[in-house]
Every structure is written in structure tokens, then in C-alpha cells.
Amino acid sequence: MSTENEKQMKSTETGSAGETTLLVGERKMTLSTFILKYNALIILVIMIAAASLMSPLFLTWNNVVNVLRQQTGYIVIAMGMLMCLLTGGIDLSVASVVAFGSILVTTLVMIQGYGIIPAILIALALCAFVGCINGFLVAYLGMAPFIVTLAMSFGVQGVVYIITKGMNTMLTSNEALVQLFLRFGQNNDPVFQLPWRIYLTAAIVVFFWFILKYTAFGRLMAATGSNPVAVTLAGINIKKYRFMAFVICSFLAGLAGVLMVAGNGSSSPATTGGDYAMVAIAGTILGGADLGGGKGSVPFTVVGIFIMGLINNIMNINSVPAYPQWCVKAVVILLAIFMRSVINARNSR
Amino acid sequence: MSEYQIEMRNMYKSFGGVKAVQDVSMGVRPGEIHALVGENGAGKSTLIRLLSGALTPDSGEIYVKGAKAAINGPKDGISYGISVIYQEFALIPDISVAENIFIDEFRSKHAVINWSILRKRASAFLEDIGFGSISPSALVADLSTAYQQVIEICKALSRNAAILVLDEPTAVLTSKEVEQLFSLLNQLRDKGVSIIYISHRLEEIFRMSDRITVMKDGRVVGTVETAEIEEQRLVNMMIGRDLEDYFPQRAANIGRIVMRAEHLKAGRQVKDISFDVREGEVMGLSGLVGSGRTEAIRAMLGIDRLDGGRITLGNTEVKLKSPRQAFSMGIGMLPEDRKTEGVVLTLPIKYNITLSCIKSFCNAIGILKLKEEDRFTLDFARKVSLRGAASLMDPVNTLSGGNQQKVAIARLLASGCKIMILDEPTRGVDVGAKIEIFHLINEMVAQNYAVVIVSSEMAEVIGMCDRAVIIREGVSVGVLQKDELTEQNIIQYSMGVTADVH
Ligand SMILES: Nc1ncnc2c1ncn2[C@@H]1O[C@H](COP(=O)(O)OP(=O)(O)OP(=O)(O)O)[C@@H](O)[C@H]1O
């Protein structure tokens, strides 16, 4: 879309003879910039190719749908994490917030007797409120995001265990809406036989892609992390964007928690110990973000999460036990970042 | 033995499709000051980076004292005695002056640092070049840009540089400091140091250099003896045409006062500064670097804390808490330091230009009208005569220094503010583009904008301003009307030589 515009611009530009040309030449894409840009996608393609050679089970419909479904929660969380990283922040509290969202739904419905819809809304609102606290402390009081959200993850974990007294809660009810909620989480659509959750996740991804590309809000969100000083001097209220990033991140973590209840039909306080923060951060960074802020993209973040997910999947179907899988993840992350920094260093010479 | 201390032969360097340096050859004799000039984006800084090893050439050879040098990285450059002071400084802000000067020595030589000796040596160096007033234990971050420049030169000297390259060194210095720098350079020249000197200020080139090499569009147009060329010819070589008036005339149509700042007080550097600006007027804030001009502006706009004073817009007193609020009241500013404050280097040119006015491209539900934005940006890029971009989606850090400054100016113009505060608007901008910027300022003034220029270049204040307030050590000490604006008056006021020139 934008390249189309540029071409048009260029031709009008060079077309007007006599005027000095504003835009000089085409900037050719060299192999190294190509690798740099599509680094995550290249890794993903190589992994898919390798996996389908290793096991005939890999490219079966069931397995593909399985991979897609398993990553939905991570992808939703990673969208929020991307917003945080873009503004130069980070959110380590997402696992606790996922748990918080899920136990709130089950507790409100099963113990407090709320309807499922108010329960979901309250859960999401309270999770977003956690984000407000994170955002306030970081954006308005200038505290370090790493520390704020680390503390918050303990705090919310505590609240989750206090509320649940450490117990798992099943969501069982004959109420029609609860049944609908569970069917949404566990069933496939009748046409393509894809889990409903995948559609919701895809919609969220498209939404954030759109926000970043086509709205002033998204544009300024990414600008904030690129150079906060210059952006402030340009008359932008960067505190607002920093704050919103944390609210969005916690909201989406809460949403992932709600979806988890729909999928499992239960909630567990042990979710607070999940790998959500780490996988979301790793996936986002594989997708081009960095901790300095201002970098990262929605599509590549999705790719990054799939890289993380495929590592598990490939090794599962090849019956590699769980513990070595973690080591392989470490290697893949380090290799990907290594590749990027090597090319970056070469390009700047 | 070759006649040259350092020689480059047939150097080439491209960035993607942009040919920044093409077939450039040049040689510098021992004890020569060799000026390198050319428009913004001509390839000067790129050539220097090739020389120092910061960039690797696509092809080409470098000879030091007639022997081929293998320069593959910045360390090699240093080992051949090449020291470069870049347009963008390379100091470490959070450590002391002494540590910055001797940073190389930390790598290997001594496991334990003897602080008192280090400080003594640093202070000897500073003394030597006439800047004994800088404390070796001061943090670099606390120094003014001018002093940071001095530290850069000390750092180069501490490496016993045989070839010293200065990329626009005087852009951040005021006249007195420029004099000090020049006497230092002359001193070094007499010692046989070869100096490559990049500058957009022609009077300096003519005063200091022995020979001049002119670059245009990545190529060398020619190398000439300074004594044998006059300014008109040189400018013609640089920009390929003759230049009209340096400071274009405008019909002054000055109206009522739109903004008034009274008795501003902030931090240690701003004690009592008052000024006002009228519609259709260019008002100058002049004074030595470090006199508190920039600091006063920053405090006024709510970037730093304002400890006292009144700001009036029209007839109402206002308190500005942030640049955002200032923008919303129609006061825009161009920050002093383009690299860290003026532009967002990693963002595309387009996003930079519309950064302050992005909201105006939103439709009712907040979605951007991208086509309109494209047209708008192209328009402004052309207005400031931006050069060297392959596309407006290129990040700003792919542009040359002067063109980055033009992006910052375009951003401010695009913001639609009627009161504009320009802090060093033409720093690092080439002669041709400078005049274009002056034309732009005139155009704004003709539309009843009010413009405040903070400038260390006296010629600019004299040539462009209708009036100037002179600031000395944090106090506004006088107002000079157009007909009183002379170099002598400005110097007298800003250095406090005489109290009264009337
Ligand atoms: N890292 C880079 N990536 C892409 N293009 C670059 C890069 N660095 C420089 N260029 C391009 O190379 C050309 C020469 O730039 P250079 O910085 O050498 O100009 P200059 O003569 O120093 O100009 P100025 O007087 O404005 O400092 C410009 O067109 C610029 O856009």
C-alpha cells in the first residue's frame, strides 16, 4: 500500500523536469537487509521444512490445528507485550494476571453466583486495573518497568492464592450462557473445523496490526519508545502512551485468562507460575522488537510466537522429553538474536 | 617518500542504492589544514568514516606516509594516527572528563587506575589548549556542547594524532571559543599535524585552510589552493550555481506583542531573563554559549522547571507545563541538539515530519488518512529542500547531518504553530540550504508568524533579526534594535565590556 504511494510520488517527482530531484534512486534491498528484515520468518520456514521432513505427522491437519490452538493464548498476550516493548517498557506480571483473570471468572460464577457475562467483564476490568497501577507507577512516577511489574507479579500472585485458597475451581453449570462460553472455548466452527478461539485471536492480531499501521495512536505508541525525549519535545504526551501500553497488556493477559477458562473449563492458581511472560517476551523479540523500545511489529511477533510453539511441537511429535526442549529453546532464541546482531554490525560498517 | 601524510585513492561507498562516495581521491600534506567542503549529503562525513575505519569502503585504498594502510576498523585508524572528531560526538556522558580523554588507556595498560595522576594529566591537556577552566572530574553530561567539543579534541590529542579530522567543529562554538580552537589548530599545524577540516562556514575555510577539496554528489569536484580562489567561485563549485544575497530581504511588518517572558528564573543558569516577540518579527536571543539562552527557553516551555517569572500570551498570563501544552497554544520549538532532541533517528522521514501534527490526519474515528499524509510530507520535504532520501519512508539516520536538521525544521513548520522558537536553526546546514531556511523564515514572518531565533552565529543574528536581546550569564542585559545590531555591539553586551552602547 505505502510502496504503491511512494512509486507514485517518485514518478511525479522525477517527472517534473527542471526541479532538483527530491528522492534519489531506489534503495535496493541487499541480501543482508532481507535476512535482517525477514529473520524470524526465515527461521520459521526452515523449522517447518525440517519438521515435515523429520515426521510425517507434522503437516497433518490435526497437528497444524493443534499448534495454532496452543499458541492462541500466547499470541494474545504477546500483542500486549509488544505494546509495552514498543514504548520502551516490559511487563513481567502477565502470568499472574492471566491467572487472576481466570480465577476471577470461576470464582465469581461458582462461588459468588454471578452470571458469566458480568463475571467476565469484572475480571477484565480488574486485570486492566492492575495494568493501570503498573502504568501509573512507570509512566507518571517514573519507576523502572522491570521492577514495578516484577513486584506486581508477586502481588497479584498473592491475591490469586488468597482468593482461591490455593484450590482449583471447575466451571460447571447448566446455565445456557456458561455452556455457550465453554463451547466457544472447546469447539470448532462447523465449516472449516477450526477452533473458535483461533478466530478471536486472529481478530485481535488484525486489530493491533491495524492500530499500529493506520492510527495516530499506534504511530505515537511506537514513536514513544524510539526516542522519548525528542517525541516529548515534539509536543506528544508520552506518559499517556506508556500508561496505555501497560493497561492494554494487562487487559489482554486477563483476556487470555478468560479464554483459558473457556478452554479448560476450570482455573488454577498455579497458572501464576506459567511461562507466559517469558514466551511472550521471547516471541516478541524474535519478531524484531528489542528492549530499548520503538522496534517490533505485529505480524513478526506472531511469527516469533510460532517459532517458540513449534519447538515444542516438533520435539513432542519426535518424542523428545520436555526438559531438553527448554535447552533447544534457549539455543534458538540466542541463535536468532545472534544472527540479527551480526548482520546489524555488518550493515553499519 | 610521498608528499602526503595521508592519501585516499579511488574510494567508493554506497548505502543500498545511494552512492555516497564515488571515486574520491585526496591527499593531505604534513602540516596542512585541508578543508573539505560541499553541500549537505555530498559525502564528506562518509568519506571521513571510511578514513577512520568506522565504515568499510566498497573499494579504494588509503596510504599513510606513502605506505598502504590496512584499515579495517576504528582501532586501526587510531593506530595509524588518525583521529576523528565526528559531527555527532562520541563521548560517554556519565563519566568524568578525565576518563573520557584517556578512555583508550583503560583497555589494557594498567589494571589499577591512578585517579590523581589521570586528573593531573587531563588538566595539563586542558590547560595546554586554553581551557583550564574545565574541571577534569566534571561529568561530561554536565558540560555544555561547546565544552564537550573541547573534550573531544583533547581525546584526539591524547592519542598523539598525526592526522586530525574535524567534522564541523565550530558548529557548536561561539566566537571566542572558535578563536581558541583556531589558535589550537594553528599550533598543531606548526607541529606538522595534518588536519582535515569540514565546515559549512566559508569565512573559516578561507581563514584557516591551505587547500580546499570540494565534493558534490559523492564526487570530488576539485582541489584548489585557498589563496587562489575567491568565495563566489568556491560556492559555485559547491552548489553548481551562483548564490544570491546571503540574508534575503524582507519587508518588515511588525505588529503587536504576541508573547512576553518576564524575569524568568530557572536552575543555576537562568537568573533574570526577559524578552518579548511581536507578530511578523524575527527576534534574536544572542549571547555566549552557556549564557542560559537555551535553558531559558526550555524552562519557559515547561521542559525544565521554571522557578520564577511570568509568561504572557497576548493578554493572558499562562503557565506552560509541557511542550505539548506549548504546542497546543501555538508555540513550537526547534530543539538545540538535533540528534537527541530534534528528530527521532530510527523513525522514517515521513513520521518525523508529521510527528507534531499527526492528529490532524485522523478521521472521525482516529484512522489516518495516509494518502493525504504522503502528499503533505512530500510538500514539506520539498519546502525545506530535503536531499539524499531514496524514499520518505527511509529512517532519518540515513540522511546527512544537515538534511536531518531540515527534517526537524519541516516537523516544526508542519506543526502549524504561529510562534516559533528556533534554537540554532542552521547548525550544520550548507550555504545554499541556509539561504533556503532564511527564505522560509521570511515567508513565515510575512504570514504574521512570530519567530525567536537563538543563535551563536553573530552574522545570522545581524542578518536575520529585527531586534535582539543579549543575554549574559543568565541575565538579559540589553535589547538591540535593527540599526544597533552590529558585531561590536553584540560582543560588548554579551561579554560585558561596556555597560552602555547607546
Ligand atoms: N547509514 C547510512 N545509510 C544510508 N544512507 C546513508 C547513510 N549514511 C549516509 N548516507 C547517505 O550518504 C550520503 C552522504 O552523506 P554524508 O553524511 O556523508 O553527507 P555530508 O557531506 O557529511 O553532509 P552534511 O554536510 O549534511 O553533514 C547522503 O545522501 C546520505 O543520505
Ligand SMILES: [Mg+2]
Ligand atoms: Mg556530515
